[in-house]
Amino acid sequence: MLGNARIRLRPTLIDDLDYVISVETDPVNLPSITPWDRTQHEAAVRFPDFRHFLVEAGDRGQPVGFVILSGCRNRHKSIELKRMVIQTKGQGLGRACLRLLKQVAFEDLGAHRFWLDVKSHNTRAKALYDSEGYVEEGRLRECVRGPDGYESLVVMSMLHPEYVARREAGLEAAA
Ligand SMILES: CC(C)(COP(=O)(O)OP(=O)(O)OC[C@H]1O[C@@H](n2cnc3c(N)ncnc32)[C@H](O)[C@@H]1OP(=O)(O)O)[C@@H](O)C(=O)NCCC(=O)NCCS
Secondary structure (H helix, E strand, O other): OEOOOOEEEEEEEHHHHHHHHHHHHHHHOHHHHHHHHHHHHHHHHHHOOOOEEEEOOOOOOOEEEEEEEOOOOOOOOEEEEEEEEEEEOOOOHHHHHHHHHHHHHHHHOOOOOOEEEEEEHHHHHHHHHOOOOOOEEEEEEEEEEEEEEEEEEEEEEEEEHHHHHHHHHHOOOOO
């Protein structure tokens, strides 16, 4: 279990996957992500290259979402934030979760680069990543096909020295 007073990351169990899939296929979240089928989640729970976590918050540790890291055994130390879905939106839990994930990626898993992609229309997530110090690397133009046509992905990353500078400036404290 990783976390602080506000938020915790608990390794996802196979029994948690009904919850994970219900959150992932919620119409509120679907436009922002490309959902996986259950087999892909099962693989991510089991394979050590992934970290699949349930996000819990509050006194009783209620589930509020889930996250997936991939490339955790990557020889280039380039770890991907594959998915982050916070169901209880707008209460600062996404920011708290991202701070914790940076700590896990850089301090526990030894990442040199912690990267992600975000659909260009996803202004909420993009604003979060911008304000958390992520640097835009480029844009994969119209690379995913959604119900309303092609969409572009913005690739963003943070490097270890950038994380250390933010931590030393007091910008990586638990949110
Ligand atoms: C993106 C997501 C993880 C953010 O989590 P959250 O708990 O809602 O976000 P927070 O409450 O911590 O807010 C973080 C920042 O997002 C931005 N934000 C929040 N709500 C917003 C809105 N309605 N419109 C635009 N920006 C918004 C703000 O910059 C906010 O920071 P601030 O409150 O200090 O101004 C969550 O909304 C989510 O799961 N969305 C659906 C799935 C998704 O988009 N995942 C990411 C794919 S890359």
